[in-house]
Amino acid sequence: MLCTLHLLVAAFTVNAFAPTPATVRRRPLYGEAPPKRLRTADLDENGRCQAAGIIVKASPGKGFGAFAARAFEADATVADYVGEQLTQEEKDVRYLKSKMTWKDRLRRKARQAKGITVTGDYLFRVDGDDLYVDAEDPAFANWCRFINHSSDANLRVKSLAYSGYTQGPRVWFVATRDIKEGEELCFDYGDDYWFESDKPVA
Numbered sequence: 450m451l452c453t454l455h456l457l458v459a460a461f462t463v464n465a466f467a468p469t470p471a472t473v474r475r476r477p478l479y480g481e482a483p484p485k486r487l488r489t490a491d492l493d494e495n496g497r498c499q500a501a502g503i504i505v506k507a508s509p510g511k512g513f514g515a516f517a518a519r520a521f522e523a524d525a526t527v528a529d530y531v532g533e534q535l536t537q538e539e540k541d542v543r544y545l546k547s548k549m550t551w552k553d554r555l556r557r558k559a560r561q562a563k564g565i566t567v568t569g570d571y572l573f574r575v576d577g578d579d580l581y582v583d584a585e586d587p588a589f590a591n592w593c594r595f596i597n598h599s600s601d602a603n604l605r606v607k608s609l610a611y612s613g614y615t616q617g618p619r620v621w622f623v624a625t626r627d628i629k630e631g632e633e634l635c636f637d638y639g640d641d642y643w644f645e646s647d648k649p650v651a
Contacts, residue, residue, distance in 0.1 A: 482506060483513050486564040489587045489594065498592045501528055503634065505595045514633045515595040521628040527604060530573055530620040531591040532584030540581045544569040560586070575618040578610040582620050593622065599635030603628050606636055 482488070482496030483505055491498045496505040497518065508514030521527055541548045544567065549557070557567055571584040571594050584590035596604065604622040612619035622636065 483595070487513070487587055489590050489592055491591050501592060503528075503592055505592055508597055508633055511597045513595050514597045514635075515592055517628050517630050517632050517634060520630050521624045523624055523626045525624045527622045527624055527634065528591070528593050530582055530584060530593045530606075530622070531589070532571065532573075532582045532594070533586065533589045534617050535572075535581040535583050537579035537581070540569075540572065540583070543567070543583070544572075573606075573608070573620045575608045575610050575620060578618070580610055580618045582618060596622065597633065597635050598638040599633075600637060602636045603632060604634055604636040 482494065483492070485494075488494075488496070488505075491500070492505055493499075496513075497503070498505075502517065502519035502521070503515050504518045505513055505515050508516075535543065542550075542553050543557075546554075560567055565586050568585065571590070573582045573584075575581065584594040587594070603625055605625050606620060607623060608618065608620045610618055622634075628634070
């Protein structure tokens, strides 16, 4: 009886920790396009933006990233960072709980119910002014919200408080060097972006 019990326990243990069959395992994330709730209007169902010459797909260790689907020459303007234009006060009300009224809290919960994050991670401060471009909500953003950080960046950021091109603040990316097809597009987020506890993936 004792021997039978040991065999049953051993059999259960082996089954409990056996590898998941390939038919049940989820497909690998790398190469997949972002889900519809994260996709911006300029991306097709495969994560491509033909007009910009990019594809958004999984980036190891970073979630999703933007990759060149064609070559870009050094100093070429790659794209504009698009999003809602906010003042310092509007930004604080949206992302700092201490500044929120009950109406702001309701608005925040409504955004979350739609699957829109409320992290403030997609904010760009326009140099020299208290203006921000917020690409947190994919409905108001473009594919640039998927550009990741790298200390060996191939893009740099430029901004203007007012541009006749956008009739408001403008933030855009310029290639720092020739970029080959298939390379991930990245820029250096800068020291102000990170918390002390963060470990950025270079």
